[in-house]
Amino acid sequence: MIGIVAAVLAIIPFLGVVAFLLGPVAVILGIIGLRLKFRKRGTALAGLVLGVLALIIASIVITSIASGIKSATNPPAPSNPPVATSPAPETTVLTPNPLDNATPGQKNALRKAESYIEFQAFSRQGLVEQLEFNKFSPEDATWAVDHLTVDWRDQATRKAQSYLENQAFSRQGLIDQLVFNKFPAEDATWAVDHVTVDWNEQAAKKGKSYLENQAFSREGLIDQLVFNGFTRQQAEYAVTQAGL
Template sequence: MSKTKLCKYCRTEIDSKAKVCPNCRKKQGGKIPGFLVAIIIIAVIYAAGSQGMDKSKSTDTVSNDSSTSKSGQKDTTKEVTDNSKDVADNAKDEPKDTMTTGQKNALKKAKNYLKITAFSYSGLINQLQFEGFTEEEATFAVDNCNADWNEQATKKAQDYLKLSAFSQKGLINQLEFEGFTTEQATLAVDNTDTDWNEQAAKKAQSYLDLTSFSRKGLISQLEFEGFTTKQAEYAASAVGY
């Protein structure tokens, strides 16, 4: 029995050696038609190209992700380093709290006193010691209260002038008695911009309110208070002599 095969076109069973199908009369060549070959080649090329593009995109994506990861890692490291530096700088700038309890309270008390009235450097130390602080605690507080002693002297001079009449010399002496230096006291009195003739007249009137004076006696008393002769004579005339 001879071998058979199916026609490639009509699928009729024919002799295996037949070159033409007796049914559909089409040749049974063993080669693939040319147009099919062309289609297959195009398909293979397209598939290969697509795989290449996909591989390239995948590589680019991995590369970009890697770059992003490295960049992010680099930025994070830099940020951590910068933060560490900031913390170190802040720690360096922060003052070390080495004050004792006594020093803290003395400093607080000193600042409170300066809000109420004016003090000299030595006067404030004495006041704190009067409050019971040790000399070391009081000195520490006055050294660290940030007071401007020239400004304190000027305030004290102005306070005195509100209470009573003073000569220029007498006011300087009074400030020195309060503990201010001669330089601080002199600067303060100069800064008050006071009319010393007017002060002499006020002082003369205050004396006459207490007791009687001759013109000569009144002038002498005013000179004793530190007024100049000219200022004293002006004051005597101002009160009626």
């Protein structure tokens, strides 16, 4: 009877403590009943089993209740929402102006170089030498030329075009002329290959200018034009145009 009561109480929340008290009593009485010879063993065994069962159920129920109470009294800490981070401000790198620390001589040399380059084409070395001719020191002249905003290959092309406007040149003769004006051979070659020119017509103009000053045989004029850098084919075209 005690085992039945303990099992029932073990199921009911908050009465499991009573089941903890009655359960051991039912177990003890069941053991004693099994030992007595004149007691019904079935009843004693049932009391023993119910007593043990009451202890187990009461343990589970009480543990569940304790866990629920602990969860209710200690709620989980709220998770912190992600903090929006603003992008780092862009850093502006200030490039120092080279003119801020320039000497008066350097500034004047730069002004002179800019005026020259505005009206005619120069090589880098040719412009340095021109400034030195104007009595600027080599240091100031070099500093000024190196602080110009200029495309030296464009300068070589402009120089080549200006030569072609005034006199006739072969391709190689024009390259040699630009190198003489202090342009590097690579820039001179690039410039000559990027001008708009008909080399046959240049040979014809050169042949005509020779004939205006002296007499030539056909073969003699061909040799003279080849000496000036024209190809044999260009030279033959020129003398044919001249009527030789």
